[in-house]
Amino acid sequence: MTSFSKIWLSSPHMGGGEQKFVQQAFDSNWVAPLGPNVTGFETDLQAYLGNEHQVAALSSGTAALHLALLLLGVQAGDEVLCQSMTFSASANPIRYVGATPVFIDSENETWNLCPIALEAALLDRIANGKTPKAIIVVHLYGMPAKMTEILALSKKYAIPLIEDSAEALGSSYKGQKCGTFGALSILSFNGNKIITTSGGGALVTSDLKVKERAIFLATQARDEAPHYQHSEVGYNYRMSNICAGIGRGQMEVLDAHVALRRKAHQFYKDFFDRQEGTQVLHEPNMDFYSNHWLSAVVLNSFEEREALRLAFEAQAIETRPLWKPMHLQPVFEKYAFYGGTTAADLFAKGLCLPSGSNLTDSDFERIAQVLISFFEK
Template sequence: MNEKKIWLSSPHMGGGELKYVHEAFETNWVAPLGPNVEGFELDLEKYLGPEAHVAALSSGTGALHLALIQAGVKAGDEVICQSMTFSASANPIAYLGATPVFVDSETETWNMDPDLLEKAIEDRLAREHKPKAIIAVHLYGMPYQHDEIKRISEKFEIPVIEDAAEALGSTYKGKKCGTLGDFSVLSFNGNKIITTSGGGALISKRKETKEKTIFLATQARDAAAHYQHSEIGYNYRMSNVVAGIGRGQMEVLDNRVEARRANFEFYQKQLAGKEGIRFLNEPEGFMSNRWLTCILTDSFEQREEIRLRLAKQNIESRPLWKPMHLQPVFEKYPKYVNGTSEQLFDKGLCLPSGSDLTEQDLIRIIENL
């Protein structure tokens, strides 16, 4: 196998990151605070809009954890979670000793089915278990059906935690993903549309929530000359060094979205009319960053034939997320399913989608497809 490796979604530096990282070293700001952290937060707030108050954290998972805490989730509570997602969406529910209740997807966006969500809430209420929060995910950068889910959350007075880990740069009816929930979460993991190597952010509409997030993320230290703690805290604050990477990445974010969308358009054009290959199109008013380009095949066997063929040629691809209600660690928990996510998992494949893919890379992928 002499061909170079084509990765599913590799980090893509813009060149400006080193300036901020060098500043961190030159000023000895290498701790989980400093001018890059504050600057990165301001960069994100400027991008997301005036209602966004951003706290930069060590991971998107930590951001979800702190969102759940501030939503009042405690041991024994229930939290509704989209089943078709990565496990990091559900794990923080378990951290708190709460119970995840999984809701399946609809076919238009592959995200949480609003009708099934409403039925799930009504059933939990009938069992005298009112959910404390709803975790809805913008899967692979495609926005979920925000208006419908917001209507349901307001009807039952349950806050929405918007998992926008994969959706920075996506919009819903002109509104930026990451600003739609009562709490919103971003991820800057190495495979995301921009990266800080590892990191995340919690976004809220109130400055007080941002301040509370930072307090909890820095071990909940009270305002005192000595170390005093009245609440349990966490070591979740982003470091000044990796925040410098984020500042450089923000300078090229729009270019990264453009490149990922161009990858999708290339695949869609080249594979148009090919038997057994379908794409997820954007509903009216939805704009996906196309973090990953995904295809649906006709069968599990066809998906595996494609995946293994690409792997033999040193090209990474990956099945769609295995639904949470099928995961061994979560299979005992309540679930409201319609079969959609299981079919997506059986037949869906993520294609290489990095913003650093060359034309030669894309042609090589298509030739093997």
């Protein structure tokens, strides 16, 4: 094992301005889950996404997705269609509310929700008297999904779309920011995301009343009264003022972080374009603009994928297989799935590569040495 310091897949990258906002929180004793930084962070996000959108800052992207399902009235016994190729946090909240997930395959260009498989699922579920209550689409690794086709199906069948943009802040589709397409959309600021609040997320809506309802539910659903009174179940989902201060500082460097991630992606694309049979996840055309939160490559076989992963591991460089599809996970394997083998094939042969905005020239040299050595064999 080498004595090199480890190169991480996607580690937090501070911009330097975070401390001033955190210090303000300490100086004013605003350390609770409310305060000027929370309001300011929401305002910053709204300005970035477009001021017609309302943002509620929450404790995690998972919390935001849970609230989105509740706000759409999803209940026990309902069905929710969900992209299979994603992290489990996209699907777990469906079970939180007692609903049943129905998983949908990916398409090969963006690796996201396949419109053809989606419509097949819609037609079959409706024909069997089980009209889904919502559709969850994910912008995988920052790559926008085929939103024109997916939104058309959402409208055609009158089923609201929840947009999981946890990995896609800074991405856009046909000039529109990801995180603004859904009836409700969610963002994540986990430690490995394009910007971080250490842990946190947000719910995005175009309706101020929906935002207010989300905040009400996220603060234990406390009624207006001089005492603690609750008429319905609430949740402890609001973001803290300290975490929001980190987020305010991170917003100052968001565009720079996107540019650096896209530079890392180009590094990998330039290399793998010369390797026969490999495919780097890349925008299909000019309609798509990815933040390339994670750069990923599909190799020729599972064996080649594993050999490359282990070659990186031997040099203290973190890589990771693509998300294992939800319909293949032990916890979800009993639920319905529509599509073919696209997501399964991507998982078998795909590898996520170090993509942090804080990678140095020396880091890229080490990565290149592993790649050159591996493919020269």
